[in-house]
Amino acid sequence: MAIDYQGLVTQGLARQISEKIRDAILEGRLQVHERLPTEEELAARFSVSRPTIREALKRLAAQNLIRSRRGPTGGTFVNRPSRDDARGLVATAAALLVSMGEFTLADIAEARQQIEIVCCGLAAQRRTDEQLAAMAEEIRLQRDPALLDADFCASDVRFHRTLVEAAGNPALEFAAAGVLDSLQPAVNLVIFRFRDRRQVALQHERLHRALEARNGEAACAALTDYMNALRRQYRKAQALRAAPVAPAVGGVRG
Amino acid sequence: MAIDYQGLVTQGLARQISEKIRDAILEGRLQVHERLPTEEELAARFSVSRPTIREALKRLAAQNLIRSRRGPTGGTFVNRPSRDDARGLVATAAALLVSMGEFTLADIAEARQQIEIVCCGLAAQRRTDEQLAAMAEEIRLQRDPALLDADFCASDVRFHRTLVEAAGNPALEFAAAGVLDSLQPAVNLVIFRFRDRRQVALQHERLHRALEARNGEAACAALTDYMNALRRQYRKAQALRAAPVAPAVGGVRG
DNA sequence: CTCTACCATTTGTCTGACAAATTAGGGAAT
DNA sequence: ATTCCCTAATTTGTCAGACAAATGGTAGAG
Missing domain, CATH: 1.10.10.10 (Winged helix-like DNA-binding domain superfamily/Winged helix DNA-binding domain)
Incomplete structure (x- = not known):
């Protein structure tokens, strides 16, 4: 050449x-x-x-x-590139890939579960009281029946982001940014109608207590149960979408 | 308002x-x-x-x-956004954050270890023969003493990327892209002088055999040992950089 | 000494024009 | 009739010059 x-x-x-x-x-x-x-x-x-x-x-x-x-x-x-800027870039890219159907919802749910389980183990050791308090505040919010669905989902995202943050590893936080900031909302949009909000808040509280006690295994167990429940609801939603007897699910396209 | x-x-x-x-x-x-x-x-x-x-x-x-x-x-x-494009964007963002010192090398190593351990478990179940063959080919390359250091590092990256790919989850692959494509080269650049290449190839082969046998636990164990060795070498490199008696490490700035 | 008004500097936007690339279609040659 | 080439049209790429808007410094007045 x-x-x-x-x-x-x-x-x-x-x-x-x-x-x-x-x-x-x-x-x-x-x-x-x-x-x-x-x-x-x-x-x-x-x-x-x-x-x-x-x-x-x-x-x-x-x-x-x-x-x-x-x-x-x-x-x-x-510019000094901030982590938030980077997070935004990653989230945009992820959102694009999702909207193009590059990922299935099952992929996303699994990736989230695996990464968050890792975070649970680390967060149990490293969580600060501030992060614990932030999680408690989100749980309190999620208990409010007057909360709009969209706000509930946003609170859910913030809760899980705090969990990742509590793992105390910026690199891991960066890797998880795409899955959390962008992929979870996609999941929520599809299935939030089927989610029992009280149940979610309950599971969040169980996770919160485990982290408070610095019990990594309990935290992992709580998260696993939570994700399994989420997956069941996702399958239910999928079944309804496949055979839409009643228009229970609002169309995505308005 | x-x-x-x-x-x-x-x-x-x-x-x-x-x-x-x-x-x-x-x-x-x-x-x-x-x-x-x-x-x-x-x-x-x-x-x-x-x-x-x-x-x-x-x-x-x-x-x-x-x-x-x-x-x-x-x-x-x-444009239809391709995964490679997205990967490139994420890698660029990650490289920027690394060069700005937003992540420590310890953060990176830990994030890599955690994510790859997850992948090991999944890859043991889902790896295809093609992926196995690709890994074997990289190992063969890494055994070549005539291989340049830079090419060895590149092969190392490809090996681990194949591992993530073998987990069979695009969303997880996306999340891992930043850590693998960009953060690992940064690690390699700092410590590759101290890495025993034969030892690396040996560990890679151990991992390869575990995946071949679909033994997830053995794969996790192999990876953990590998990462622990890497971490030891990193600490050694760090100690030398802190007290540079001999100019063993070439300056990054040429 | 302080405050205000002006001014210089730099990016933001507009107008108009030409160059380069690339395809469509027509015309010529076989 | 078919194939090849050439021309023309369309669209982006680049250029040149100009004015508007913002912003900090500075000089002058109180």
């Missing part, structure tokens, strides 16, 4: 430029909060026009890699 | 437009492979200029949500 021919320039200037800058950030040649040259200067450096530079910067802005401000002290700055 | 004041238009037109289109895709109002209007028509619809539309489209292109082609049958099309 002695062929290069000057690097195949047929891929779009903006794309190449954005990748150059992205690599510079990833490799640390551009420090966080460092201000990069003005758009005009960048255009001169790369020998392209300003709109092209702007398109390249937009690509990076879409990934939250840079931020821009107007004014004399303004300009384009390298 | 009776305040809205027409929705705060101070966020950038391109951003708003890209979010509108993104939501349309996520909610299924735009089908995959559907062609959306030409840039000119979009500009007219949104009452903005074409560069603004282009900036919005660039943001979406950066997320692989759309693709563009020139020509009469060209235009902008909705």
Whole structure:
């Protein structure tokens, strides 16, 4: 392969430029909060026009890699990527894959169960009192009969996110982000009609007590029961969707 | 909160437009492979200029949500998001977080161990012969003394990715993508000098045999030993970095 | 010394234009 | 009649210049 021919320039200037800058950030040649040259200067450096530079910067802005401000002290700055930003990116990607049917609900439920079981073991050792209190607060919320279904689901997500957080491992939290923030709502949307909210709150409380006592095995058992119940309800929902005698399930498409 | 004041238009037109289109895709109002209007028509619809539309489209292109082609049958099309694209996004985000020091190496190692242990149990039941063969091939590669360190690490990553794949759960695979594709190379870069390659290949083979026999517990045990050894070597590397008597570790910054 | 008004700088957006790519269709040659 | 090539049309990619909006600094007035 002695062929290069000057690097195949047929891929779009903006794309190449954005990748150059992205690599510079990833490799640390551009420090966080460092201000990069003005758009005009960048255009001169790369020998392209300003709109092209702007398109390249937009690509990076879409990934939250840079931020821009107007004014004399303004300009384009390298962003410190926050965990929440990363979580959002992962959640979006996961949501897309779900909506395209790349995952089955059974896949999602299983992945969630396995990851959360891991978290239960770790959280039993490492949970803080604050995290315990946050879980208790969600349980209290979930007991409110006036709570809307959507809010109940949101509370459910927050509860389980707190569980993962209580495992005290940011890397694990990152890995779980996609499954929790995006996949669980998908599950909820399908089957929340069939979920007994009091039962859910009860199981949550059982889990909470186990973590309070730092009893990892009890926590795992509680979670397993919870997930098994969820799976039963999911199968029930699936059966009804397969043979929809009564329009019990509201159509997803409005 | 009776305040809205027409929705705060101070966020950038391109951003708003890209979010509108993104939501349309996520909610299924735009089908995959559907062609959306030409840039000119979009500009007219949104009452903005074409560069603004282009900036919005660039943001979406950066997320692989759309693709563009020139020509009469060209235009902008909705992309079917592939798992590899998603994996790439997650890996990039993870790499960024690692380079910013959001995760410690201990976090990463633990997350990897926990997730892979889960996969071991599932893979013992579900692994296909093809996956088994792929693992064997990697082991054969890893036994080659002429293999470069970088290639050895790459083979290591592929081996473990196959393990996750053998668990037969796409959602779990997605969750593990960040930890495997991006975090493990980071680990390898730090400590690969200290890893006994024959030892690694041996442990891999032990894992391979356990999966071949569909023995989940043996697979978990093999992986645990492997990860514990890795952790020991990591601590050794860390100690050397803390007190660098000899320049055994090449600087990362060249 | 403090506050206000102006100003310079930088990004955000617009207008208009041309270049490049790619397909459709017509015309010519076999 | 069929096949090949060439031209034209359409759409994105890039460029150039300009003005608007925001924002922080600074000079001047009280």
